[in-house]
Amino acid sequence: xxxxxxxxxxxxxxxxxxxxxxxxxxxxxxxxxxxxxxxxxxxxxxxxxxxxxxxxxxxxxxxxxxxxxxxxxxxxxxxxxxxxxxxxxxxxxxxxxxxxxxxxxxxxxxxxxxxxxxx
Amino acid sequence: xxxxxxxxxxxxxxxxxxxxxxxxxxxxxxxxxxxxxxxxxxxxxxxxxxxxxxxxxxxxxxxxxxxxxxxxxxxxxxxxxxxxxxxxxxxxxxxxxxxxxxxxxxxxxxxxxxxxxxxxxxxxxxxxxxxxxxxxxxxxxxxxxxxxxxxxxxxxxxxxxxxxxxxxxxxxxxxxxxxxxxxxxxxxxx
Numbered sequence: 001x002x003x004x005x006x007x008x009x010x011x012x013x014x015x016x017x018x019x020x021x022x023x024x025x026x027x028x029x030x031x032x033x034x035x036x037x038x039x040x041x042x043x044x045x046x047x048x049x050x051x052x053x054x055x056x057x058x059x060x061x062x063x064x065x066x067x068x069x070x071x072x073x074x075x076x077x078x079x080x081x082x083x084x085x086x087x088x089x090x091x092x093x094x095x096x097x098x099x100x101x102x103x104x105x106x107x108x109x110x111x112x113x114x115x116x117x118x119x
Numbered sequence: 120x121x122x123x124x125x126x127x128x129x130x131x132x133x134x135x136x137x138x139x140x141x142x143x144x145x146x147x148x149x150x151x152x153x154x155x156x157x158x159x160x161x162x163x164x165x166x167x168x169x170x171x172x173x174x175x176x177x178x179x180x181x182x183x184x185x186x187x188x189x190x191x192x193x194x195x196x197x198x199x200x201x202x203x204x205x206x207x208x209x210x211x212x213x214x215x216x217x218x219x220x221x222x223x224x225x226x227x228x229x230x231x232x233x234x235x236x237x238x239x240x241x242x243x244x245x246x247x248x249x250x251x252x253x254x255x256x257x258x259x260x261x262x263x264x265x266x267x268x269x270x271x272x273x274x275x276x277x278x279x280x281x282x283x284x285x286x287x288x289x290x291x292x293x294x295x296x297x298x299x300x301x302x303x304x305x306x307x308x309x
Contacts, residue, residue, distance in 0.1 A: 006291050009237045010256040012154065016224070018259070021151035024223040029216030033168055034142055037175050038135065072149040 134178055141181065142171055145188050148194050148258075154255050156199055160224060164217035166202065170195040181262070190269035193259070196250070196268065240290035248283040255280055 021110075122158055146167060153166035173194050174181055181190055254260045254268060266276035 001288060001291060005241075005287045006237070006288045007252070007256050007284060009291070010241065010287070011259075013235050013237055014257045016151045016154045018148065018151060021147045022155070024147070024220070025220050026150075026216060026223060029164075029219035030142075030146060033164075033171075034139070036170050037142075037164060037168065038138070039173060040172060040179070042134070042175055045154045 137308060138175055138178055141174060141178075141191075146171065146192050148188055149191050152195050152233065153199065153259060154224070155253065158308060160221040161217035162202060164220055166172075166195055166198050167216070169198045169202075173198070179292075185264075186267065189260075189264055192254075192268045193270065198283060208257070226255070237291060240293075243290050244286055247279070248286055250284050251276070251280050252287055 120218040149170050150163060150167045153163035154160070157163045157166070170191055174191060181187055236263075240251065244252070251269070253267060254265045260268065262280055263273040264281065266273045268297075269276065
């Protein structure tokens with residue numbers, strides 16, 4: 001027996017040949033089924049298009065996590081510093097001198113080559 | 120009625136018309152596919168109902184032309200696999216059709232060939248071989264169409280079909296040697 005014979009034999013035991021299937025009197029059952037299916041909610045065109053382009057939830061979480069890690073890394077490199085907490089001793093000293101100057105009487109803005117003395 | 124609402128209504132009508140056409144053209148082929156793979160007409164009707172419910176909900180995903188039926192077969196195949204795994208019926212949309220089908224098959228369908236050597240040989244093959252052989256022999260699909268149903272390339276489908284045919288031939292040869300080939304000779308004479 002060849003493989004073609006085997007396939008012919010298999011075809012001969014088809015429990016429902018296509019021509020028999022198409023002639024089955026199922027019109028009322030099919031009409032009822034069609035009506036019931038069409039009563040079910042249908043995907044909206046716009047939502048379908050949106051959902052196809054929407055990123056999967058797992059990937060969205062991974063992306064959000066990645067962004068957070070990058071943000072922390074940038075913060076670590078550049079430093080996240082408050083204006084009320086001067087980062088260095090020099091800045092602290094300048095801040096202190098500015099407070100002293102501000103507490104003195106107004107003497108005008110120093111011009112070029114002039115100095116502002118503080119006590 | 121505004122232009123926008125008229126456009127929406129026309130779009131819905133077009134979609135409904137397309138679905139009606141899809142059902143009218145392919146429902147029997149999908150039903151036959153299900154009947155050939157289940158022993159219960161209610162299950163077959165359920166497979167039909169679920170397959171077209173998926174098509175209704177995802178109508179924009181259904182390809183046009185010849186691809187329609189291959190897409191539906193692919194869905195029906197997955198519905199059937201889920202049904203067999205869960206061994207429960209989830210949809211009861213097709214109760215009326217199931218009853219009608221049972222009655223129609225009693226009078227119209229050929230007698231069941233249970234116990235036929237080719238079916239016994241087929242039962243000895245693995246699921247993938249069985250499905251590809253049945254798609255070729257019962258749905259009469261080409262390698263390209265089988266590839267579309269199974270989601271594989273035409274070349275892969277042809278290769279798998281070739282190997283499955285060889286295995287069926289070998290299984291039939293074994294069966295023929297086991298029972299002296301009487302059954303096969305009888306069938307060939309028919």
